[in-house]
Amino acid sequence: xxxxxxxxxxxxxxxxxxxxxxxxxxxxxxxxxxxxxxxxxxxxxxxxxxxxxxxxxxxxxxxxxxxxxxxxxxxxxxxxxxxxxxxxxxxxxxxxxxxxxxxxxxxxxxxxxxxxxxxxxxxxxxxxxxxxxxxxxxxxxxxxxxxxx
Amino acid sequence: xxxxxxxxxxxxxxxxxxxxxxxxxxxxxxxxxxxxxxxxxxxxxxxxxxxxxxxxxxxxxxxxxxxxxxxxxxxxxxxxxxxxxxxxxxxxxxxxxxxxxxxxxxxxxxxxxxxxxxxxxxxxxxxxxxxxxxxxxxxxxxxxxxxxxxxxxxxxxxxxxxxxxxxxxxxxxxxxxxxxxxxxxxxxxxxxxxxxxxxxxxxxxxxxxxxxxxxxxxxxxxxxxxxxxxxxxxxxxxxxxxxxxxxxxxxxxxxxxxxxxxxxxxxxxxxxxxxxxxxxxxxxxxxxxxxxxxxxxxxxxxxxxxxxxxxxxxxxxxxxxxxxxxxxxxxxxxxxxxxxxxxxxxxxxxxxxxxxxxxxxxxxxxxxxxxxxxxx
Ligand code: SF4
Ligand code: SF4
Ligand code: FES
Numbered sequence: 001x002x003x004x005x006x007x008x009x010x011x012x013x014x015x016x017x018x019x020x021x022x023x024x025x026x027x028x029x030x031x032x033x034x035x036x037x038x039x040x041x042x043x044x045x046x047x048x049x050x051x052x053x054x055x056x057x058x059x060x061x062x063x064x065x066x067x068x069x070x071x072x073x074x075x076x077x078x079x080x081x082x083x084x085x086x087x088x089x090x091x092x093x094x095x096x097x098x099x100x101x102x103x104x105x106x107x108x109x110x111x112x113x114x115x116x117x118x119x120x121x122x123x124x125x126x127x128x129x130x131x132x133x134x135x136x137x138x139x140x141x142x143x144x145x146x147x148x149x
Numbered sequence: 150x151x152x153x154x155x156x157x158x159x160x161x162x163x164x165x166x167x168x169x170x171x172x173x174x175x176x177x178x179x180x181x182x183x184x185x186x187x188x189x190x191x192x193x194x195x196x197x198x199x200x201x202x203x204x205x206x207x208x209x210x211x212x213x214x215x216x217x218x219x220x221x222x223x224x225x226x227x228x229x230x231x232x233x234x235x236x237x238x239x240x241x242x243x244x245x246x247x248x249x250x251x252x253x254x255x256x257x258x259x260x261x262x263x264x265x266x267x268x269x270x271x272x273x274x275x276x277x278x279x280x281x282x283x284x285x286x287x288x289x290x291x292x293x294x295x296x297x298x299x300x301x302x303x304x305x306x307x308x309x310x311x312x313x314x315x316x317x318x319x320x321x322x323x324x325x326x327x328x329x330x331x332x333x334x335x336x337x338x339x340x341x342x343x344x345x346x347x348x349x350x351x352x353x354x355x356x357x358x359x360x361x362x363x364x365x366x367x368x369x370x371x372x373x374x375x376x377x378x379x380x381x382x383x384x385x386x387x388x389x390x391x392x393x394x395x396x397x398x399x400x401x402x403x404x405x406x407x408x409x410x411x412x413x414x415x416x417x418x419x420x421x422x423x424x425x426x427x428x429x430x431x432x433x434x435x436x437x438x439x440x441x442x443x444x445x446x447x448x449x450x451x452x453x454x455x456x457x458x459x460x461x462x463x464x465x466x467x468x469x470x471x472x473x474x475x476x477x478x479x480x481x482x483x484x485x486x487x488x489x490x491x492x493x494x495x496x497x498x499x500x501x502x503x504x505x506x507x508x509x510x511x512x513x514x515x516x517x518x519x520x521x522x523x524x525x
Contacts, residue, residue, distance in 0.1 A: 048458040049420075049451075056451055057439070068525060069514050079512040082520050083495075087509065089520075090490040091457050096390030104521050134391040 006060035006126035008119075010035045011046045015073045016109050017065025023112035031119035034126075035063065043067070043104070044077020048088045051102065055092070060132045061101045063122055065115070068106040078106070096133040100125055152345065153326075154353045157334040163288050167325070168205040170337070173351045174236065175202040180262055180347075182231075184223065185238040186212045193278055196222050200233075210238045210266055210325060211287040213294075213306065214277035218412035218469045220246035220256070227257040234260050236347075238325070240268040241315040242467035245500020246412035248320060249463040252507055253415050262347055265318025266325045269294035270306030273472055280304060292332050309468020309481045312377035316369050320503065323347065328369065329362025336362075381489065384482035391450070397483065398453060400476040403446040407480055408456055410473035413463035413499070421452050453480075457487050462508055463499045464488035 012018040018039050024031060040046055043066025054062050064085065066078040085104045093099055103122060107115050158166040171183055185208045187197035194212040196219050199205060219239045224247065226235070239247065244265055250256040269291065272280060280290075280301055293299065299306045318324060322344035326336040336359050339345045348354075388397050405421065408414040420426070426448060437443035461484060470480040492498055495508035518524065 049455050052451060052454045052458070056454075057436075076512060079514065080509070082517050083509055083512050086494055086517050086520050087462065087491050088458055090494050091454065091461065091487050094385075094487050094490055095394050095454075096392075106521055106523055106525075136392075 004127055004130060006034050006123060006129075006131070007058060008035045008061040008063055008122060008126065009054040009059045010037045010063045010065060011040050011043070011050060012037050012065040013043045013067055013078075014039055014041050016067040016071070016111075017043075017105075017107040017115065019109035020065070020107045020112050020115040023109065024115050027112050029112055029116045031116040032123040034123045035119055042072065042074050042077035043081040044072070044074060044079075046081060046084070048084055051088060055097060055101075055132060055134055058132070058135055060129075060135065061103070061122055061126045063118070064104045065107045065118075066104065068108055071108065098129065100129060101132060152339040152348075152355055153358050154337045154339075154348060155330075155334055155356045155359075156337060160333070161286075161288065163211070163335065164209050165206065166335075167210055168208055170351070170353075171205050171208065171236070172202050173353075174347065175205070177350050177352065179234070179350050180236040181233040182235045183208075183238070184219075184226065184235065185210050186214075188212075192281065193274075194281075198226060208238075209287055211291060211327065212277075213269070213271050213287065213290045214274060215240070215243070215271045215467070215469070216274050217410070218246055218467050219243035220250055220412035223247050224250045224256045227259075227261060228255055230257070230260065232260075234262070236262040236264055238264045238266060239318070240266050241318040242268075242309075242313065242465045243412070244318050244320060245315070245465040246463070246467065248500040248503055249413050249465075249507070250415065251503065252510075255415060258503075262323065262343060263321045264323045264325060265321035267327045268310075268313075268316055268318070269327075270299055270310030270313070272304055273307055276304040288332075291327055295327065295332070307468050307472060308380075308479065309466055309471065309485075312373060312380045312485075313466060314370050314373040314377055316373065317366055320500070326359065326362065329359040329365040331359075380482060381486050384486055388483065394453070394483070395450060398449055398478060400478055401449045401453070402476065403449055403452060404475060405452075406473040406475060407470035407478075410469040411456075411460065412467060412469065413460045413465065414456065415463075416459070421448070421455070453483070457484065457491075460484075461488040461491045462495070462497060464492075465499050 012021060021037060043064050046064050051062050064081060066081055069078060072078040082104060089099045089102055092102060105118050156166050174180055183199045184196055186194050188207045188209050189195050194209050194214055195216055220243045223237055247256050251258060285301060322341045324338040324340060326338050330336050339348050388394060408419060433443060464484045466485045468481040470484060474480060497505060497508050
């Protein structure tokens, strides 16, 4: 049996984490292809619905990448994001989505190596945890496509 | 110092006494209008806006029914100023929800004299109508309820009320108290200077303090908390994970009655009825392709989880969501258990105070560090 490959949806801020991913690419740092990146203008633009939709459509993990506190281009979008993540984590936990599946990380534009490390770390963690319980629920059997995002 | 006025009444005359009290308030100009539960000409009891005091005799503030959480009604008649002084008689779940709506600028307390009632619980709307037709009255209900028995024939108060730890309304100007009074009297307690002023103008002095009130309230609250914790544990055990939630929601037809009934579902237009969710046929086909099947109507789990993310911080546990569901889905425990977690996370309690800011409207630079676990 081949190793379980988790599907991770990454909502990356255009000004920092997305640029860091770009940098990682141009610096030829390789990181797992498990992360499907969606570019956002700010981590504060990640509506909780996006995260829910990702999990409901088969994501095993969701990673939000934003600018460090103080560096958000919209002043405090990242601080709002952090509160929302805290709130949403509590809801997801109640229904079996462990907080280890839902990450918020500050990754600045220059931190290409951190992006690589976070991507590796999250992928490894999810391999340990296995498929999202939602993907194992009785209604969903063989999930091959991410779909619907 | 507690500030009570006693209203004694003869058997069968509680509402008459209350009508007199409000009549005095209106005649003396303390308020121009009253929002109160009132017996309706045909059947049932509904919140009613009364501006002519000659109609007060039909009021029934303690009727054990809440056809609609009154926060919604209170919101509709206070959001824009009417220039009239208004007294509103509401129970705790309605007042707590109203406080949250106030923070969202969907209610205004300026010209309002807020009157809370002690609440022992409500019956489902249809059950109440049956009981009313059988001749049950608010007094007969209170008499039994105060003795610890809310069961009448085959009917009992609804699940939300059985686990409600807020039988007494806080953040009010006046309180109509029946707990700790006895069956032939109720007490009006003033809690603010607005309340004091109202009683004074209406001609009520400070009188006797109900002797066993504090102890009786405490006892009821702790019994309810026990029931709540048991109820939560039972729910969490039976509804495990997404799979459990899906099972619970299996009969949901996306009618959205639950959010219409929810007093703290604050969006002017629910996103689930906008074009965002009017998908194209090829999108449906695509989703069906991904999973092999697509349950229709789609987005059911998405809807409920989104509602949790929108309002669990404000959920007051009124149970109107459960009451509204045409498919008998017991939503209240799902929302209350999640609400417990989200509210605890921010040390917030829906409706506890006017001054506590809603958790997602404020943020600090150096808080919740554990979310990212990163320090620069
Ligand atoms: S979610 Fe249900 S219990 Fe909570 S406030 Fe809304 S209607 Fe009441
Ligand atoms: S009221 Fe019941 S059927 Fe309608 S949307 Fe809510 S849970 Fe679903
Ligand atoms: S601009 Fe990067 S998080 Fe706001």
